[in-house]
Amino acid sequence: MTFHDAAAREFPPFSTDACIKCTVCQTVCPVARVTDAFPGPKYVGPQAQRFRGPTHAEAIPDHTVDLCSGCGICTRACPAGVLIAETNNRARAAIVTSRGASIRNRLISDTDLLARLGVPLAPLANLGLRNRLARWMGEKVLGVHRRGPLASFARRTFASTWKRRGGLTALPAGADPARTVAYFHGCAVNGFEPGVGEDAVAVLERNGFTVIVPRQECCGLPFISNGLYDHARRKAQRNLASLAAFARAGVKIVGTSTSCTHALKAEYREMLDLDDADARAVADATWDICELLANLNDRGELDTRFGPMHEALPYHPPCQLKSHGIGTPAMDLFGLVPGLHAVDQDHDCCGAAGTYGLKAERWQIAQDVGAPLFAKVRAAAKAGARQAACDSETCRWQIEQSTGVRTRHPIEILAEAYRRADAPADPRWRRIV
Amino acid sequence: MARADVAVIGGGLAGLSCGVALAERGASVFVAAKGMAATHWTHGGLDVAAPSGATTAREGVARLAKDRSHPFGRLAPVMPSALDEHVTRLADAGLPYVGGLDTPLKPIPTAIGTLRPAGTLPIGQAALLEPWRGVGLLLVGFRRYRDAWPGLAAGNLRARRWPDGPARIEAIEVELPELAELHNLNALTLARHFDDPTWRRRALRAIADAIPPGAWRLGVPAVLGLADHRAALDEATAAFGAPPFEMVSVPPSVPGLRVYEALRRRLVKAGGRLQWGFPVVEVERDGDRITAIHTEGASRTLRIPADAFVLATGGIAGGGIRGAPDGTLIERVFGLPVAAPPRDAWFGDDPLTAAPLDGAGIATDDELRPADGPRNVRVIGSALSGMRYLDERCGDGVAIASAHRVAAALAGAGASVRQEASA
Numbered sequence: 001m002t003f004h005d006a007a008a009r010e011f012p013p014f015s016t017d018a019c020i021k022c023t024v025c026q027t028v029c030p031v032a033r034v035t036d037a038f039p040g041p042k043y044v045g046p047q048a049q050r051f052r053g054p055t056h057a058e059a060i061p062d063h064t065v066d067l068c069s070g071c072g073i074c075t076r077a078c079p080a081g082v083l084i085a086e087t088n089n090r091a092r093a094a095i096v097t098s099r100g101a102s103i104r105n106r107l108i109s110d111t112d113l114l115a116r117l118g119v120p121l122a123p124l125a126n127l128g129l130r131n132r133l134a135r136w137m138g139e140k141v142l143g144v145h146r147r148g149p150l151a152s153f154a155r156r157t158f159a160s161t162w163k164r165r166g167g168l169t170a171l172p173a174g175a176d177p178a179r180t181v182a183y184f185h186g187c188a189v190n191g192f193e194p195g196v197g198e199d200a201v202a203v204l205e206r207n208g209f210t211v212i213v214p215r216q217e218c219c220g221l222p223f224i225s226n227g228l229y230d231h232a233r234r235k236a237q238r239n240l241a242s243l244a245a246f247a248r249a250g251v252k253i254v255g256t257s258t259s260c261t262h263a264l265k266a267e268y269r270e271m272l273d274l275d276d277a278d279a280r281a282v283a284d285a286t287w288d289i290c291e292l293l294a295n296l297n298d299r300g301e302l303d304t305r306f307g308p309m310h311e312a313l314p315y316h317p318p319c320q321l322k323s324h325g326i327g328t329p330a331m332d333l334f335g336l337v338p339g340l341h342a343v344d345q346d347h348d349c350c351g352a353a354g355t356y357g358l359k360a361e362r363w364q365i366a367q368d369v370g371a372p373l374f375a376k377v378r379a380a381a382k383a384g385a386r387q388a389a390c391d392s393e394t395c396r397w398q399i400e401q402s403t404g405v406r407t408r409h410p411i412e413i414l415a416e417a418y419r420r421a422d423a424p425a426d427p428r429w430r431r432i433v
Numbered sequence: 434m435a436r437a438d439v440a441v442i443g444g445g446l447a448g449l450s451c452g453v454a455l456a457e458r459g460a461s462v463f464v465a466a467k468g469m470a471a472t473h474w475t476h477g478g479l480d481v482a483a484p485s486g487a488t489t490a491r492e493g494v495a496r497l498a499k500d501r502s503h504p505f506g507r508l509a510p511v512m513p514s515a516l517d518e519h520v521t522r523l524a525d526a527g528l529p530y531v532g533g534l535d536t537p538l539k540p541i542p543t544a545i546g547t548l549r550p551a552g553t554l555p556i557g558q559a560a561l562l563e564p565w566r567g568v569g570l571l572l573v574g575f576r577r578y579r580d581a582w583p584g585l586a587a588g589n590l591r592a593r594r595w596p597d598g599p600a601r602i603e604a605i606e607v608e609l610p611e612l613a614e615l616h617n618l619n620a621l622t623l624a625r626h627f628d629d630p631t632w633r634r635r636a637l638r639a640i641a642d643a644i645p646p647g648a649w650r651l652g653v654p655a656v657l658g659l660a661d662h663r664a665a666l667d668e669a670t671a672a673f674g675a676p677p678f679e680m681v682s683v684p685p686s687v688p689g690l691r692v693y694e695a696l697r698r699r700l701v702k703a704g705g706r707l708q709w710g711f712p713v714v715e716v717e718r719d720g721d722r723i724t725a726i727h728t729e730g731a732s733r734t735l736r737i738p739a740d741a742f743v744l745a746t747g748g749i750a751g752g753g754i755r756g757a758p759d760g761t762l763i764e765r766v767f768g769l770p771v772a773a774p775p776r777d778a779w780f781g782d783d784p785l786t787a788a789p790l791d792g793a794g795i796a797t798d799d800e801l802r803p804a805d806g807p808r809n810v811r812v813i814g815s816a817l818s819g820m821r822y823l824d825e826r827c828g829d830g831v832a833i834a835s836a837h838r839v840a841a842a843l844a845g846a847g848a849s850v851r852q853e854a855s856a
Contacts, residue, residue, distance in 0.1 A: 023684040024469040027621055036615050036622075043617075076710025079468035079752055265732035283732040298434065325711040325730030327434055346701065 012083040012270055013090060019046035019082050025074035030349040031067060034368035038067040041074035044091070045084040052091065061091035068092065069353035069366070070225050071319040086270050089224065093271075096227030104143040108355045109222040109231065115191025118153040126152045145363035149352060149397035151192040158185050158194040159213060168212040177250035180210045182243065184253055184286070186260035187218040188393035196393075199415035200256045200289055206418060207296060207303050212251070215242045219260040224271050225354045236268045244278035247285035254287050256411055258321040258391040259354065261288045265324065288321070290391065290410055294329035297336065307420025310339035313413065314380040316373060316399060318392035319349050330391060330410035337417045342389070343380070347373035350390070352398035367402065374402045381405045389413055436738045437463040437706070439843050440726055442766055443745030443753065444709055445470030447814025447832035449696040450519060451743055454840030456703035463737055464700065465728050466709040469693070471751055476681040477655070477688025479530060479553040480822075481516060481830035483538050490552045490830070491534040497827060502819040505827065507799045508834040515837030516553070516830075523555075526695035527663050531559040540598070542570070542652060544581060544682035546589025550826065555688055557657060557666055557679040560650055570599035571649040572680075573640060574606045578618050580683050581654040599650065607643045610635045623656035624687040627665045633658075637672040644673065655679035655687050662691055711735070713766045723767065723807045741809045741843050744769075745836070748794055748815040762793055767810060769803045772796040772818040787824035794818030801839055811839040 025041040026032060032040035044065040052061055065088050074084040107114070118125040128134040135146040144150075156164075163169070171180065181204050189197040201211045220235035243253055243264075255261035264286040268274040287295075296302040317328045334342035350370040351357050357366030377388050377399060388407040390396045400407040441452045444466025452464040482493030482505065491513075498509035505512070513534060520530045532553040540548035541561040554561060570590070572583035583604035591602050610632065612618060627633050644651070651673050658665030670676045681688060700707055708728065715727035715734055723742050727734035744766060746753030755763050760776035773779075773793035780788045796804045796818045801811045813835035815828055822828035 021684075022469075022474045023619070024473045026619065027473060027685045027690060028469070032617070033625070036617055039617050077469050079470060081467070081712070262731055265730075286732060294434075322710065323731060325708070325728055326735055327706070327708055332435060344701075 012086040015083045016046040016049040018080045028077040030369045041084045065091045069356040071349045072323045093227040093229045105226045109226045111187035111218045122153040143360045145360045148358035149401040154194045158190045158197040162213045180251045181254045182246040184255040186257040196409045219263040221263040240278045243282045247281040253285045262320045290329035291326045294332045306337040306417035308338040312385040313342040314377045314388045315342045316390045318395040345376045350395045350398045352394040377403045437461045439741045440739035441743040448745030451836035453699045456705035458844030462705040464707045467712040472689040472693040474684035479829045480826040483550040483826035504817045504831045511838045512834045515834040519833045529556045546586035560676040560678040565599045567600045568648045569601040572604040572652045576608045624659040627658040628661045641672045651677035655681040722809045744812045745814045753816045769806045791821040
């Protein structure tokens with residue numbers, strides 16, 4: 001059974017009927033690997049699901065399902081096609097619906113609000129984020145772990161910089177939709193990492209695309225992960241209203257966060273039951289940026305004139321990327337950069353899982369899940385790697401915070417390789433390795 | 434997706450072995466698996482062939498090969514080299530096997546106290562190939578670990594005829610340190626505990642202290658370490674005074690997980706690409722050839738173009754063949770014709786014995802190309818028709834022999850294609 005089977009599509013937990021009790025999901029769960037408090041995906045999922053159901057609103061799921069980080073590995077590992085992670089996420093949402101969510105969970109899920117508050121006050125807010133006393137208070141008062149991975153606020157949001165520069169926000173008359181991209185920057189690029197967005201635009205333009213930055217909000221995934229489906233649905237509906245016209249016009253919607261793009265492709269339909277024509281058009285038009293570039297390369301249309309980068313690059317393909325089912329396009333692209341030796345770190349999950357690793361009561365679990373990855377990245381850095389790479393923002397922050405190794409989006413690496421090609425004589429890049 | 438020489442569909446014993454063998458012969462390989470496979474719920478041993486009446490695996494293979502429609506009808510000649518390559522590969526990964534094609538098949542005890550014939554066993558079960566010679570069998574369980582039933586097994590085994598078996602059969606239950614604090618206890622939890630040297634020392638001492646006087650060979654749950662199995666086994670041997678053997682019960686199978694992980698690592702190391710999580714949902718054809726497969730994705734498929742395709746999706750149990758409500762059987766990737774008995778002859782009268790349906794699968798030519806199918810597809814493992822692996826205990830043998838045969842054929846062809854291209 002897959003999501004595209006009729007029954008699972010109607011209601012993903014129906015897929016639990018296909019469970020053959022093989023326990024494969026238990027063997028791959030990164031959370032169950034490190035904590036006995038989580039019974040594992042089979043027990044909170046297919047086993048418990050038979051006591052729940054679409055008509056049993058009164059049967060509130062057991063609270064242990066809330067320890068699921070939502071990485072989705074169980075769904076991919078299942079040979080029978082049970083949508084385990086999706087079923088468990090809905091169970092969490094049922095708990096939230098009946099018992100409510102904490103102020104902490106509402107706050108850390110509302111990334112647009114955080115950016116609205118934090119960006120104008122960036123110098124001060126960032127001092128706070130780096131201040132031990134402030135973080136200690138944040139843990140005591142809010143339950144955000146004092147060492148939880150948080151990025152610094154940008155001085156300006158990506159969207160406001162784009163507008164100030166007069167960047168396109170609507171499809172210009174006469175534009176070729178096939179060579180036009182609607183860039184979904186998401187909340188992380190907007191409020192925390194505008195540089196990733198700048199590099200994405202530069203790489204897309206270099207490959208002949210006209211870039212539009214349409215009206216958009218946070219994709220809503222943090223709300224989905226925290227079981228706040230109503231909030232997520234409001235975000236999703238506003239995004240779909242803005243993006244559907246681009247999708248229908250044949251414009252590709254491209255994102256740099258494999259989490260946001262997965263929400264647009266799959267979670268709006270699988271979790272939020274938004275399965276109308278708009279949702280389907282947007283899902284079909286959405287691409288991860290590396291997926292798009294690797295696809296261009298397959299067709300011989302990618303500008304492959306990358307400058308050399310003689311270095312080792314530890315790379316972690318995040319769980320959300322793997323749920324796209326697009327292989328590891330960043331690895332394919334790294335292979336085009338002369339001298340670049342990217343190494344897949346071959347680890348399941350960094351532990352962060354969006355907001356999971358921020359929570360005071362989850363922080364240690366997230367650290368333990370990611371520990372083998374951190375050890376590998378640290379070893380790579382010790383052997384000479386100056387940076388690491390990963391496609392999802394919270395994973396990047398988790399790896400960077402836990403290893404001290406600068407961790408970048410693959411598009412930043414590729415943009416740098418292009419810049420090196422443009423300035424081959426720049427002595428700064430003449431590193432002898 | 435960059436073109437691969439070979440795309441393997443399925444990530445079980447057959448698919449992974451074939452992927453490794455191809456990658457190590459220089460082919461570019463993409464292994465696409467829907468999910469984890471039978472390695473995770475089978476015993477991790479090596480059932481080459483043990484049809485009733487056979488005294489060795491070699492004899493079993495020869496007996497099955499007499500039927501030309503059995504996979505061994507064409508694979509028997511490669512079985513010795515395939516087995517050799519497979520056990521060498523696993524030994525390199527720290528998982529040596531004992532026994533082989535000419536080892537007399539011996540009855541070995543199962544977790545519920547039946548006996549099954551085996552001739553090739555992982556090092557963790559090697560003690561079972563040694564003669565009993567007056568030694569007793571002591572089955573060990575752990576308190577609160579509900580997936581092993583030493584008392585039940587001992588009772589059943591005592592009631593069974595076991596030629597040249599143990600002098601006596603007893604069961605004990607041991608309290609292992611710290612387990613009382615756990616909420617969740619399965620084979621994997623225990624195996625991870627046994628990977629911890631400090632806890633392992635204490636646990637092995639607790640078991641050793643519980644051994645009653647006398648000469649015993651210990652049968653323990655198959656949980657002696659996952660990442661560090663050899664160290665756990667060596668220390669257990671030292672603690673008990675003789676090598677114990679592991680007994681697999683309900684999933685997850687720790688010995689199977691060891692095999693899966695060894696092969697997966699080997700595949701990645703040899704440059705093979707592996708994606709699990711998505712079934713093949715679309716196939717591109719050009720005349721009598723397949724040009725690409727597509728795996729399902731979050732919103733669009735992933736196109737995987739390749740020169741050759743290996744179908745390793747398993748049979749009915751593995752999910753490669755599905756029954757439609759009207760009784761027709763469907764091969765799920767290429768829609769190949771399935772050789773099967775008619776619907777009303779699927780099952781025999783006794784539901785607990787092998788059924789005629791077990792022989793259902795894809796009929797092939799001698800090169801394992803599907804009969805009346807695309808010319809650049811090969812079929813391996815339990816997707817093949819004509820074997821009843823539950824009865825004949827030949828599932829692993831067919832898996833590795835067919836994987837070996839196809840890898841040798843395709844790697845040879847791929848190399849010549851590349852040479853032509855470069856010339």
